[in-house]
Amino acid sequence: MCIKTLGLIQLKASHTSKNICAEIKSILTDFSISRKQVYTITTDNGRNMIKAVELLNNDSEDEEEVAEDLDDDGLLKDLKIYSIRSIKCAAHTLQLAVKDFFQRHEYASFINKARKIVTLLRTPAYRYLITEESLPQPILDVATRWNSTYSMLSQLKNFEDFCERRLKCLMKLTTTEWDDLKRLVTTLEPAYTATIKLQSVELFMGDFYKLSASLKGKLAS
Known part of the structure; x- marks a missing residue:
């Protein structure tokens, strides 16, 4: 297992789920990591952290790619192409x-x-x-x-x-x-x-x- 730290930032804005989500997306962009490549995010049990993961799932960055994959009948319309799972830290729990x-x-x-x-x-x-x-x-x-x-x-x-x-x-x-x-x-x-x-x-x-x-x-x- 190889562990790398991609970002250690000071969040000067309010620690809302929206701001946290924006910072995560910014770090992923800096390292050219697609959200489709992220499988899980481990956080504490704070509602703002859990909500931030939900926002990452809801705010799709790949709408154009999804549209290209749709067939004439739109069979993939309701299929969720990727989903980031929220994992609660066991020690914190x-x-x-x-x-x-x-x-x-x-x-x-x-x-x-x-x-x-x-x-x-x-x-x-x-x-x-x-x-x-x-x-x-x-x-x-x-x-x-x-x-x-x-x-x-x-x-x-x-x-x-x-x-x-x-x-x-x-x-x-x-x-x-x-x-x-x-x-x-x-x-x-x-x-x-x-x-x-x-x-x-x-x-x-x-x-x-x-x-x-x-x-x-x-x-x-």
């Missing part, structure tokens, strides 16, 4: 599912409390104490970074004893909450591993189906 899981009320409030503790641990005073005890620096999650919430919670597990000794009572997790944290990390680990594998340079359809079946099995158990 998985992250949306994980995000929906986080937004469930019982998890949202708990994760928010854990996030506040991590934010406190990242202040200068606590960072000094953490360094003194040779602990890794805590990780704060970022909304747009895949797996960052898992990484934050997984790292926080290492601070159970530290938090019990150093934090004030109001900021501590209870014994039950620490147990919940460990269970949550265990539950999210298959999704974390799957996301890493889905970002491999070479991932074939067979690899994807194997990974999907494995993930479903682990989550079901």
Whole structure:
């Protein structure tokens, strides 16, 4: 498999499906690539991206070629000569599912409390104490970074004893909450591993189906 980057552009206009479609067509034109040569386009799940692919299909560049191929009875009139298939990024789709899981009320409030503790641990005073005890620096999650919430919670597990000794009572997790944290990390680990594998340079359809079946099995158990 040979991967080439044809364009990496800054879209200064509004990120509408129409503008995105125009940029794609411009890049294809620059490299003399016909839309008949494009079989699939992989995007995230944004409606503007999906709509842009639809516009590429609807805006035919080959009307004259199609007309030449029509017989006297117009038998090919309703035949779609080419069609670009929209493929949704599997890793992005998985992250949306994980995000929906986080937004469930019982998890949202708990994760928010854990996030506040991590934010406190990242202040200068606590960072000094953490360094003194040779602990890794805590990780704060970022909304747009895949797996960052898992990484934050997984790292926080290492601070159970530290938090019990150093934090004030109001900021501590209870014994039950620490147990919940460990269970949550265990539950999210298959999704974390799957996301890493889905970002491999070479991932074939067979690899994807194997990974999907494995993930479903682990989550079901």
